[in-house]
Amino acid sequence: MIARVRAGEPEAYAELVRAFTGVALRAAVALGAGADAEDVVQQSFFKAYCSLGRFRDGSAFKPWLLKIVANETRNTVRTVGRQRSVAGREAAMVEAEPLIPESADPAVAAVEIERRSELLGALELLSEEHRLVVTYRYLLEMDESETAQALGWPRGTVKSRLNRALRRLGQLLPAGQEPASVPTQRLKRGGDKRGGATR
Incomplete structure (x- = not known):
């Protein structure tokens, strides 16, 4: 696709824009x-x-x-x-892409919304580098190598900062709500595999 864009095909770049506008908007909102x-996206x-x-x-286009x-x-x-407030960022993220299906049970949806707000509040308390690595890795669903490319960090740095960020999130979130259970892209199974990274 990039080769087609470089060859002067305007439709090829339009395809890239259509394919990546959603994730670019989520990234811009999540980052403030x-x-x-x-x-910002334009x-x-x-x-x-x-x-x-x-x-x-x-190279992969998305992390770039x-x-x-x-x-x-x-x-x-x-x-x-x-700086955007947590409430403003939360509202913008919901507007950018609803994370809870409309078909969800209202009681379950209310709990999910509350947990997402708590996660965003906890993210605000992290250092910028920790907030970035969690946002890219989980909220934007990027794999480890894409996260490393997007942040310009070695993969080992991504691993170590993510480990520390998840441990810190585990301390900041309400009791019983570990990062691995957060609905805003369930911070995957990373905490389980990293030897207690969520505590």
């Missing part, structure tokens, strides 16, 4: 762009298009794009001079 998320796609000459053949989205979000938040 809030109401500016759409502008600017990120423009910058990605202008930078395609630096894209390495054989999300690195641009993260930088653009950071610049936007810094320029505007405000």
Whole structure:
């Protein structure tokens, strides 16, 4: 697809935009762009298009794009001079992509929403590097190598920071709610495999 874009096929880039707009919006919102998320994503796609000459053949496009989205979000938040509140970020994430099916039992949905709010509140208390690694790895459903590429970190750094971040989240979340049970992309089975990373 990238080769087609470089060859001057406008429809090929339109296909990339359609394929990755959803995850780019979720990334921008999760990283704090809030109401500016759409502008951030538009600017990120423009910058990605202008930078395609630096894209390495054989690399994955998603982590490369999300690195641009993260930088653009950071610049936007810094320029505007405000950090989004947990409530504002939560509302924007729900708007960007509902995480609970409409068919869900209302009582179950209420519990899921409460847990998601608690997770986002706990994420806000993490250091930026820990918040980033959890967001990329679990909220954006990126694998370890994609997370490493998007953040520009070695895979070993991703593992160690994720381990520490999950342990810290386990301390911040209410008793009985471990990161592995959080519905906002169930922080997978990572805590179980990492020797108590959730405590």
